Amino acid sequence: METTELKIEDLSIIANGYVSSLINKLLNRAFKKHNLNITTEQWTVLTSLNNNDFQTQQGLSEDTFKQKGSITRLIDTLVKNQLVERTSSPNDRRSNLIHITDLGKKIDNKAKEVVTDIYNKSIKGVTYTEILKVKSIMTIIINNLINEDNL
């Protein structure tokens, strides 16, 4: 394997999160414009629950790649806005079970349309094959970083 002569600039467009922060900004504006009253972070949690209801906060933490402290606060907000309900697990009193409400589902479905719209606009001129290629490379990078994470 040749030594790759990587320059910082080559990876920085991936590493600096400019794409994701740009998407995040646009999505938050679009959510506001459509009166959805959620943030993209809240939407990430909501959509995880809409796919798989009654998860623990720990489960949500793993599924959304967010730390459990962040999940606690996001759930606080979602509960306050009646998009989810938090109940203590009967099996394990350390755990909470989070349940998405009907309102939560409704908001999530509307948000999905907004997200799909912006995602589609973002990939104009990029083929589906290319997207999948990027996805697979990102996955490799993520795994490398996760290994690095366990020092």
Place this chain on the structure above:
Amino acid sequence: METTELKIEDLSIIANGYVSSLINKLLNRAFKKHNLNITTEQWTVLTSLNNNDFQTQQGLSEDTFKQKGSITRLIDTLVKNQLVERTSSPNDRRSNLIHITDLGKKIDNKAKEVVTDIYNKSIKGVTYTEILKVKSIMTIIINNLINEDNL
């Protein structure tokens, strides 16, 4: 051009910023470990100045893709830690000129080593050609989003 049948999951690994936030987390830990006493965001500004000294905050804002409010506060911190100096521009009293100090350069150069190391570890198993491919696709996406941004 065929209609791409994009699923949200296909783009979410790019859009949700997991890669960048993971890199960010690892870099911040590594900076702390090496007693550099900066964050990745501060480093972004510092390295921009090390490449091109005496920029205005507006210039830094454009070069680093950060909003000017964020730049104000980052510069505040960098000034406090004596990594940069902020002086009012003699030509245009609205503008500030930001100058990286010797200490700032020293820290930036050390940080560059830490960043390069983590970047290299992150791309194990990925070819340089693939990196460039990802980079070019990201650039397309960014441009699409920027156009979308000017509503």
Place this chain on the structure above:
DNA sequence: GCATAATAGTTGATACATCAACTATCGTCA
């Protein structure tokens, strides 16, 4: 059965982001 370790969740401190409103200065042009 009890001490100890592991796990789930909360919380305080700190850093950064966005948005939007604000001040100060400069440029333009009738």
Place this chain on the structure above:
DNA sequence: TGACGATAGTTGATGTATCAACTATTATGC
């Protein structure tokens, strides 16, 4: 030259992330 719009920077409110310390509960192993 004087009004008005554009530009540079600051700031307050709000949302989220990290880290680390903390409580409460459950699982493990001698």
